[in-house]
Amino acid sequence: MLLGFEAVAPSRDDLISSLVPPQNFADADFDSYHPDKRYPSQQQAKETLIDFVRQHRMDEPSRWRRRQRSRLERPIGWYLDGGFGVGKTHLLAATFTAWRGPKYYVSFSGLTSLVGALSFGGALDLLQGATLLAIDEFELDDPGDTVLISRLAGELVETGTNLVVTSNTLPSRLGEGRFAAEDFLREIQGLADAFRVITIEGGDFRRRAFELNHQRGESVPLGDGAVRTPLASLLRELGQIHPVRYRGVVSQLVGVEIYDASQIVSQVDALRFCSLVDVLYDFGVPVRIRGVNLAELFPSSFLAGGFRHKYGRCLSRLVELEMTSGSTEWNYESGTGAT
Known part of the structure; x- marks a missing residue:
């Protein structure tokens, strides 16, 4: 084999240990994201996510306040909407880096692999308790996987997990490098109410x-x-x-x-x-x-x-x-x- 793909499939421990930003973004933080001044939405997105992390830290010290929050409102889900190369994954990883408490970072394909390896219930048991789940490239072109992962994310939201995701768009609705937020919100159905959209403009x-x-x-x-x-x-x-x-x-x-x-x-x-x-x-x-x-x-x-x-x-x-x-x-x- 040219690249050595005869290697065995990843173990359960390998899958779990991979639930962090990829090597390419291991050191990504808000300080290393320098927005394009021609597109104010980049700075706005950065500030919104910084405030999101800061608010979580304000709630963190009091267990009573966290319990009250979980009873009174659903955790926030942020959907980062933008074209190629505007820094969505960087901001996703930066949010993860700044977040305190139990957290996981995973690509959509990595999440489906986790469910395949551990079963739906096993993956849910592993991820429950996390206060943040960051999902990169939430896929919408496979209806079965979309429904499966939407259900998993919905279960996590109901037990106190905050979500931040990037995604693609439906094959029938592709524009010039844009990921239509309305497609994402429609396809995740019941989970959509937990999300707010952050639009990030700019070139690649x-x-x-x-x-x-x-x-x-x-x-x-x-x-x-x-x-x-x-x-x-x-x-x-x-x-x-x-x-x-x-x-x-x-x-x-x-x-x-x-x-x-x-x-x-x-x-x-x-x-x-x-x-x-x-x-x-x-x-x-x-x-x-x-x-x-x-x-x-x-x-x-x-x-x-x-x-x-x-x-x-x-x-x-x-x-x-x-x-x-x-x-x-x-x-x-x-x-x-x-x-």
Whole structure:
């Protein structure tokens, strides 16, 4: 196996220990989020979440006050709505970092994997008691998973868990990189009343930084331990294993060079590749693709179809992985990072 995907599936303990921000955002906080002054909603979103955390800390010392609060009102759920590369995941991780008390951070796919490994009841037992659950990329394009995780989140809300999430939008309602908040609220049905929407406007900072680096002639330092593989071989390998095994392998990589790349014409292969890129992004693994322009990696029909959001997110993340990794402080105005 080219990337070592013969590794065993993650254990229960592995899944539990992964309920923290990914390596790429392990050090993200509010101080390292520098909003683009051209889009005031970025500063407003940051201030709203800071106030949200501060209010929780004010309630924290008194157990009596917490009991009274749980009786009088439902915990708050914040939905971060915005296009690619405006800092939603950064703000989600920053909220998690600043939060005091029991808390969990998980991607939507990670949450479904947790339910698969522990059962619905087992996952609920594990997560109950947390005062915060941060969910990145809440998926709406799989009705079964959407209902399952909505039910799980609803159970947690009723027992005192606050929610902060980002999400995609429905395949039939995709716009120009936007995640329609009304779609999210409609699809989660009974849970929607717990949410308030924070709209975050702006351009994709990853693409701006990518363009700046290319103007300077900068490239990704992959290092001696980088894995090099032709795209066709990688896609065959991805077809033989379950995406739940990606994290254990990717966490050991220092870089990936994909050569002899051409357009991915199979939608099944393309979606598996997107899942791999999500994990590479979580761990901040530098990626270099040779043989095809990123803009042509997926057919135009894919980019305009039902999974358009997944492909857009994949391309946005790939342009960041093509840059030098290791930055944890992002300026969303200039699109540059500072170590």
